[in-house]
Amino acid sequence: MSKTEPVSGAAAELLPKPRPGRRGFLGGVALGGVAALASTRGAARAEITFASAKFFGKETVAQVVEMYNASQSRVHVTYVELPPPSASTEVHQLLVQQLARQSGSPDVFTQDVIWIAEFAGAGWALPLDREFSADVRKQYFPGVIQACTWGGKLTALPWFIDSGMLYYRTDLLGGAAVPETWEELATLAQAAERSGRARFGFLWQGKQAEVLVCDLVEFVASNGGAILGPDGKTVMIDDDKSVQAVQFMRDTIDRYKISPQDVLSWDEEPSRRPFTGGQAMFLRNWSYVYTIAQDPKVSSVVGKVGVAPLPHFPGGRSAACLGGYQYGVNASTKGRDAAIDFVRWMSSPATQLHFATELGLAPTRPDVFDDPRLAQSQPFMQKLKSVFLGATPRPVTPKYAQVTLVLQSSVSRALADGNVKQALSSAKDRIAAIVAS
Amino acid sequence: MTRSVAIGDTLRQAAPSLANVRRRRVDWAPLLLLLPTTISLGSVSVYPILDGLWLSLRNTTLSTREDRFVGWLNYRLLATDPDFWSAWRHTLEFTAISTLAETAIGLGMALLLAERFTGRGLVRAAMLIPWAMPTVVTSKMFGWLFDGQNGLVNWALRSLHLIGGNIDWYGSPNTALGTIIFADVWKTTPFMALLLLAGLQTIPHSLHEAARIDGAGAWQTFWHVRLPMLVPILLIAAMFRALDAFRIFDLVYVLTGGGPADSTEVLSTLTYKTLFSALEFGYGSALSTAMFATEVLIALCFGILIVRGMRQQGR
Numbered sequence: 001m002s003k004t005e006p007v008s009g010a011a012a013e014l015l016p017k018p019r020p021g022r023r024g025f026l027g028g029v030a031l032g033g034v035a036a037l038a039s040t041r042g043a044a045r046a047e048i049t050f051a052s053a054k055f056f057g058k059e060t061v062a063q064v065v066e067m068y069n070a071s072q073s074r075v076h077v078t079y080v081e082l083p084p085p086s087a088s089t090e091v092h093q094l095l096v097q098q099l100a101r102q103s104g105s106p107d108v109f110t111q112d113v114i115w116i117a118e119f120a121g122a123g124w125a126l127p128l129d130r131e132f133s134a135d136v137r138k139q140y141f142p143g144v145i146q147a148c149t150w151g152g153k154l155t156a157l158p159w160f161i162d163s164g165m166l167y168y169r170t171d172l173l174g175g176a177a178v179p180e181t182w183e184e185l186a187t188l189a190q191a192a193e194r195s196g197r198a199r200f201g202f203l204w205q206g207k208q209a210e211v212l213v214c215d216l217v218e219f220v221a222s223n224g225g226a227i228l229g230p231d232g233k234t235v236m237i238d239d240d241k242s243v244q245a246v247q248f249m250r251d252t253i254d255r256y257k258i259s260p261q262d263v264l265s266w267d268e269e270p271s272r273r274p275f276t277g278g279q280a281m282f283l284r285n286w287s288y289v290y291t292i293a294q295d296p297k298v299s300s301v302v303g304k305v306g307v308a309p310l311p312h313f314p315g316g317r318s319a320a321c322l323g324g325y326q327y328g329v330n331a332s333t334k335g336r337d338a339a340i341d342f343v344r345w346m347s348s349p350a351t352q353l354h355f356a357t358e359l360g361l362a363p364t365r366p367d368v369f370d371d372p373r374l375a376q377s378q379p380f381m382q383k384l385k386s387v388f389l390g391a392t393p394r395p396v397t398p399k400y401a402q403v404t405l406v407l408q409s410s411v412s413r414a415l416a417d418g419n420v421k422q423a424l425s426s427a428k429d430r431i432a433a434i435v436a437s
Numbered sequence: 438m439t440r441s442v443a444i445g446d447t448l449r450q451a452a453p454s455l456a457n458v459r460r461r462r463v464d465w466a467p468l469l470l471l472l473p474t475t476i477s478l479g480s481v482s483v484y485p486i487l488d489g490l491w492l493s494l495r496n497t498t499l500s501t502r503e504d505r506f507v508g509w510l511n512y513r514l515l516a517t518d519p520d521f522w523s524a525w526r527h528t529l530e531f532t533a534i535s536t537l538a539e540t541a542i543g544l545g546m547a548l549l550l551a552e553r554f555t556g557r558g559l560v561r562a563a564m565l566i567p568w569a570m571p572t573v574v575t576s577k578m579f580g581w582l583f584d585g586q587n588g589l590v591n592w593a594l595r596s597l598h599l600i601g602g603n604i605d606w607y608g609s610p611n612t613a614l615g616t617i618i619f620a621d622v623w624k625t626t627p628f629m630a631l632l633l634l635a636g637l638q639t640i641p642h643s644l645h646e647a648a649r650i651d652g653a654g655a656w657q658t659f660w661h662v663r664l665p666m667l668v669p670i671l672l673i674a675a676m677f678r679a680l681d682a683f684r685i686f687d688l689v690y691v692l693t694g695g696g697p698a699d700s701t702e703v704l705s706t707l708t709y710k711t712l713f714s715a716l717e718f719g720y721g722s723a724l725s726t727a728m729f730a731t732e733v734l735i736a737l738c739f740g741i742l743i744v745r746g747m748r749q750q751g752r
Binding site for chain 1: 499500501502520584585586605607608609610613693694695696697698699700702710713714715716717
């Protein structure tokens with residue numbers, strides 16, 4: 001853990017939680033000395049607003065914000081709750097509407113990783129390089145920092161991470177090692193299908209939707225390929241490595257026959273059900289599946305599920321599509337210092353540990369994974385450090401919203417009719433036109 | 438009946454007011470009374486349409502903060518956009534097939550329900566259940582029914598030895614749109630049946646009896662007496678249905694999201710993605726204007742057919 005971080009989460013937890021505004025002041029007096037002291041000095045407190053999609057576990061985001069308010073007397077944060085991430089189109093729209101007004105509200109917000117470049121490109125996100133030096137950035141997973149950087153500048157600060165991972169059935173593996181390459185996975189899956197131990201070898205998500213792009217990133221990056229070059233302008237989706245990777249996606253259905261054709265219409269949940277129902281050997285999915293797999297009420301594979309980084313192609317490295325929400329500071333904020341102080345606290349090791357244990361949101365700092373308190377309350381999450389080290393962002397471009405629609409359509413086409421090279425070439429032309437404009 | 442009386446009254450009142458106009462005296466009271474309706478319709482219906490048209494001539498994109506008048510550029514792009522044309526074709530295909538099927542099956546149901554039999558009231562009420570169901574529920578239900586692995590439909594077809602292996606209804610570009618059309622037909626046929634049943638009931642029973650006395654069989658009565666009388670209502674009902682089907686969104690959104698390989702992408706889902714995911718308000722408005730124009734064309738075709746049908750009957 002870094003010593004530069006100002007506030008200890010444990011100390012903050014001891015403080016009572018006054019409600020905001022004048023009522024908070026009265027409440028604070030009633031609650032006791034510490035809070036009253038904080039509130040009387042509150043006359044000079046900088047007021048900022050914080051908008052975030054709704055997340056909750058044992059606690060809510062609002063409660064964590066109150067922890068911050070109670071922990072110091074310089075800044076008071078008012079929390080604005082947006083819809084949950086399942087309604088991300090609405091969250092995106094609300095944020096764009098607010099930020100486009102450039103009124104400085106909300107001062108701090110949280111954003112899906114795929115919006116970071118868009119908001120930065122529009123000039124809505126404050127560059128944070130000065131406040132968070134290269135040394136500080138090294139404390140986070142490299143993939144997350146890559147996704148938080150646009151145009152060479154850090155424009156978002158990491159909050160929490162999720163990524164794709166390989167679920168496997170420990171009982172069906174029968175002593176064999178967890179596959180490290182896609183070829184090994186295909187061999188094991190075929191053997192399991194042939195011997196009747198599993199109805200499906202390998203399940204993934206091929207529905208024409210955002211999740212298809214996530215799966216695509218994992219296959220392509222694990223072959224050393226990419227969709228967009230680091231400059232955000234070079235389109236590499238029809239390079240040999242990308243074509244090979246997409247061809248393998250198609251081959252899981254057609255050649256190896258380890259995936260049913262149904263994956264082409266499946267997103268997360270339809271692909272999860274056969275796995276927790278005990279019918280499949282391997283599954284690519286997000287971290288949420290583990291909890292379901294261990295619930296005896298809905299799962300027939302309790303205690304038989306392992307998690308590992310996704311396989312890679314020969315010569316490549318395992319890649320996990322990066323998801324999660326990250327902090328951003330509004331470029332038009334009038335409370336710049338207060339906003340920086342707040343995000344610094346929110347992204348600190350102590351707060352990340354609190355988010356992990358109380359809200360189930362995985363830390364973006366590898367060090368936090370080594371904290372024994374995490375091992376105690378979230379033993380599964382603790383195991384994911386190696387998975388998150390391979391976290392790979394989706395194409396970082398302000399035009400991501402348009403790029404993803406082209407990718408979804410053309411990769412779906414490639415998987416359905418098998419003309420991989422042709423579909424990806426046409427995708428390349430269309431994406432090049434989008435990112436060039 | 439009451440309507441014709443009311444029209445008669447208005448005509449009678451209209452006569453003196455015509456005289457008023459000649460005396461160049463404007464009666465403000467009725468115009469004032471019309472004002473609330475004009476304002477409310479203007480603000481909720483006319484203004485958004487005009488605003489949409491205006492937007493479609495701009496390159497407004499919320500996230501890049503572009504907002505410039507670009508004339509017909511969006512429409513020129515639209516004309517060469519393969520996604521638009523494929524969605525346009527899918528939408529027309531969906532509209533044509535579902536409307537035809539719903540009209541044909543709805544007519545059959547209406548003819549059955551027009552007959553007297555015990556429990557008719559109950560059947561008539563039960564018939565409406567699919568239509569009353571929220572479409573998202575219908576979508577989920579059809580999602581399960583046509584599930585490629587554990588779906589009831591595959592199981593039934595396999596049990597009857599009609600298919601060798603499971604068919605992946607939503608995962609194959611060859612079957613996805615057809616399956617969605619099937620779901621829509623199941624859901625909306627009762628609506629057609631209801632409209633056509635109402636139409637059948639307006640046909641005087643005496644015509645039916647006269648035909649029977651002349652020795653016409655059931656088929657001849659239907660073909661030469663009931664169907665010609667039903668045509669205007671049939672066309673109006675089909676027009677309603679076609680215009681509604683053209684806006685298909687929820688079934689596609691829930692079941693396939695436009696895939697696989699864009700095979701179920703329709704204009705509404707494409708417009709939604711352009712407007713609300715990509716936040717390209719200019720181009721999205723051009724898309725919805727193109728949709729609007731196609732709907733006007735469809736309505737026009739039906740309008741001509743309806744007017745012709747009415748003239749023929751008038752003769």
